Amino acid sequence: MSVVFExxxxxTDKQFHYCPGCNHGIIxxxxxxxxxxxxxxxxxxxxxxxxxxxxxxxxxxxxxxNMDMYEAAHGRAPAVATGAKRAKPDTLVFTYQGDGxxxxxxxxxxxxxxxxxxxxxxxxxxxxxxxxxxxxMAPTTLVGQKTTTSPHGRDxxxxxxxxxxxxxxxxVPGSYYIERCAVNNNANILKTKKAIxxxxxxQLDGKGFCMIEVLSTCPTNWGLSPVEAMKxxxxxxxxxxxxxxxxxxxxx
Amino acid sequence: xxxTLMKGSEAIAEAAIRAGARFFFGYPITPQTEIPEYMSERxxxxxxxxxxxxxxxxxxxxxxxAAGTGARVITSSSSPGVxxxxxxxxxxxGAQLPCVILNVMRGGPxxxxxxASQGDYFQGxxxxxxxxxxxxxxxxxxxxxxxxxxxxxxxxxxxYRMPVLFLADGIIAxxxxxxxxxxxxxxxxxxxxxxxxxxxxKPGDDPAKRGVxxxxxxxxxxxxxxxxxxxxxxxxxxxxEQMWECYKTEDAEIVVTAFxxxxxxxxxxxxxxxxxxxxxxxxxxxxxxxxxxxxxAETCCAAHVKGILDVEVNEGQMLEDVKLAINGSKNVxxxxxxxxxxxxxxxxxxxxxxxxEAK
Ligand SMILES: Cc1ncc(C[n+]2csc(CCOP(=O)(O)OP(=O)(O)O)c2C)c(N)n1
Ligand code: SF4
Ligand SMILES: [Mg+2]
Numbered sequence: 176m177s178v179v180f181e182x183x184x185x186x187t188d189k190q191f192h193y194c195p196g197c198n199h200g201i202i203x204x205x206x207x208x209x210x211x212x213x214x215x216x217x218x219x220x221x222x223x224x225x226x227x228x229x230x231x232x233x234x235x236x237x238x239x240x241n242m243d244m245y246e247a248a249h250g251r252a253p254a255v256a257t258g259a260k261r262a263k264p265d266t267l268v269f270t271y272q273g274d275g276x277x278x279x280x281x282x283x284x285x286x287x288x289x290x291x292x293x294x295x296x297x298x299x300x301x302x303x304x305x306x307x308x309x310x311x312m313a314p315t316t317l318v319g320q321k322t323t324t325s326p327h328g329r330d331x332x333x334x335x336x337x338x339x340x341x342x343x344x345x346x347v348p349g350s351y352y353i354e355r356c357a358v359n360n361n362a363n364i365l366k367t368k369k370a371i372x373x374x375x376x377x378q379l380d381g382k383g384f385c386m387i388e389v390l391s392t393c394p395t396n397w398g399l400s401p402v403e404a405m406k407x408x409x410x411x412x413x414x415x416x417x418x419x420x421x422x423x424x425x426x427x
Numbered sequence: 428x429x430x431t432l433m434k435g436s437e438a439i440a441e442a443a444i445r446a447g448a449r450f451f452f453g454y455p456i457t458p459q460t461e462i463p464e465y466m467s468e469r470x471x472x473x474x475x476x477x478x479x480x481x482x483x484x485x486x487x488x489x490x491x492x493a494a495g496t497g498a499r500v501i502t503s504s505s506s507p508g509v510x511x512x513x514x515x516x517x518x519x520x521g522a523q524l525p526c527v528i529l530n531v532m533r534g535g536p537x538x539x540x541x542x543a544s545q546g547d548y549f550q551g552x553x554x555x556x557x558x559x560x561x562x563x564x565x566x567x568x569x570x571x572x573x574x575x576x577x578x579x580x581x582x583x584x585x586x587y588r589m590p591v592l593f594l595a596d597g598i599i600a601x602x603x604x605x606x607x608x609x610x611x612x613x614x615x616x617x618x619x620x621x622x623x624x625x626x627x628x629k630p631g632d633d634p635a636k637r638g639v640x641x642x643x644x645x646x647x648x649x650x651x652x653x654x655x656x657x658x659x660x661x662x663x664x665x666x667x668e669q670m671w672e673c674y675k676t677e678d679a680e681i682v683v684t685a686f687x688x689x690x691x692x693x694x695x696x697x698x699x700x701x702x703x704x705x706x707x708x709x710x711x712x713x714x715x716x717x718x719x720x721x722x723x724a725e726t727c728c729a730a731h732v733k734g735i736l737d738v739e740v741n742e743g744q745m746l747e748d749v750k751l752a753i754n755g756s757k758n759v760x761x762x763x764x765x766x767x768x769x770x771x772x773x774x775x776x777x778x779x780x781x782x783x784e785a786k
Binding site: 184185221222223225227234235237241242243244245246247248251254255256257258259260261262263266283284286287290 | 450452476478480481482484485486488489490491492493494495496498500514515518522625626627628629630632637638639640641642643645
């Protein structure tokens with residue numbers, strides 16, 4: 176019998192701690208597989224990759240990605256990645272960040288990494304909530320969405336409308352490639368992987384800042400089953416956060 | 428070797444480069460802006476990297492990123508900027524990253540002023556960021572001493588895997604002094620010496636050598652184990668790294684304690700008063716963490732010592748460590764200024780005379 180499928184070597188055999196139905200696991204795999212493929216294709220030398228984990232549910236990503244890894248302070252991953260990339264310019268460097276991490280406490284760091292055209296890839300996992308701390312409102316929480324700190328639903332008059340990071344960072348001159356994806360069905364999973372791989376390829380080609388935003392579920396804190404959560408994402412998140420390429424200097 | 432006249436900030440920056448620093452991340456703030464300015468010109472000349480960060484928060488996190496690869500990395504700032512760095516400093520300490528941080532202290536709290544001060548002793552020595560950690564902290568009192576310490580600062584940071592802090596005041600950074608600049612050190616990242624660093628691990632390599640730069644230990648047992656490791660390192664540093672200077676204390680009746688530039692002023696007082704027949708001496712900690720408690724206690728427990736005068740440009744911060752060392756056995760007085768005025772020799776002298784009369 177021949178082996179037709181294996182877990183990528185770039186994930187450790189440590190079991191994910193994510194809740195059932197959480198999209199973090201799928202996204203981890205897409206990231207690791209994309210890098211592994213670039214290695215198999217001879218485009219990236221083995222060992223020439225490092226990742227920066229955030230503070231959020233993916234704080235233990237350093238236990239899952241089988242490569243040199245950092246765990247950064249909340250929101251600071253783009254600055255940490257900047258330091259690492261400047262010190263090791265031939266290394267593929269990526270950050271993996273949630274929406275609280277990237278769109279709230281770490282806005283200065285992400286905007287300026289994009290602004291400098293930092294040659295890193297950011298995987299931005301937007302689940303419209305603070306997962307790790309038990310479901311508080313994020314800047315990305317939808318209007319009307321109930322969280323533990325917006326118990327009556329997000330009130331736009333009181334705390335603004337949800338921030339669209341991909342659109343915002345597309346306006347920053349230094350950003351190179353920005354796409355918003357989702358992993359809600361097979362077709363979109365494949366699209367997400369293609370986008371992630373393209374972003375990594377751009378980095379290998381010495382291009383500037385790339386970010387792939389991935390809309391993601393948090394069944395636990397949304398109070399929904401995994402299936403209901405996916406449906407909620409499709410009916411509520413995708414209409415507000417339209418999928419697609421927001422900027423691609425390589426295609427211009 | 429020939430002496431060259433250099434401005435303190437530039438001399439310190441050049442010394443860092445000579446000591447092997449090839450990465451500088453910082454943000455402008457008076458009175459240390461000459462350091463990033465110098466680095467922006469000099470780093471490219473030596474194949475290094477100068478990057479102006481968007482904030483001190485980002486700068487220290489860039490330090491975290493570059494130091495994690497094993498490189499020699501430095502950042503500098505002044506008091507309000509160093510406050511912003513505290514989060515990252517605590518993370519560097521937790522993740523055991525060697526690096527060098529310069530605080531060219533100015534007056535505080537808040538925006539304070541832009542003149543020299545010593546108001547960040549507590550912040551540097553007693554914490555600053557969260558958690559049980561220490562920084563190997565040097566308080567140079569001349570430009571030359573700052574250079575000399577810089578030449579071994581990275582070695583110490585790497586030996587103990589802990590950040591080194593320079594607690595300098597604005598005067599040292601701003602003054603010009605003739606200095607002897609050491610030769611360039613030949614530094615290269617050696618993955619064998621830094622098995623913890625991110626130097627290109629791949630699946631199949633020794634799993635123990637995978638770079639994981641991290642400060643989270645989620646369960647109580649592993650966090651207490653990690654803290655025990657840190658504490659053991661701090662104990663070693665306390666044993667090996669204390670530095671101080673005793674100046675004419677052998678027969679002193681009054682011992683002045685002071686650090687940094689203030690100690691230089693106090694030294695002049697000692698010489699002037701000695702010339703007039705007064706037995707005055709100076710005890711100057713060079714490391715303020717680890718603080719040389721035993722050396723100070725030993726110096727001051729001698730029967731000829733009648734009193735101790737601690738002088739600082741703050742409301743009496745090192746004073747607490749001086750009192751801990753003396754432990755109530757002798758009278759400890761304080762003289763200090765708030766708002767960045769440095770004490771004059773006349774002021775210190777009259778305070779000493781006051782103490783002598785009070786006896
Ligand atoms: C400085 C700081 N502030 C607050 C926290 C607490 N905290 C941990 S994770 C988190 C939110 C994470 O949410 P997100 O980035 O959306 O990630 P998710 O868990 O949803 O994947 C917060 C506020 C922290 N660790 N550090
Ligand atoms: S809390 Fe939400 S984001 Fe976190 S692991 Fe569970 S489902 Fe995923
Ligand atoms: Mg989130």
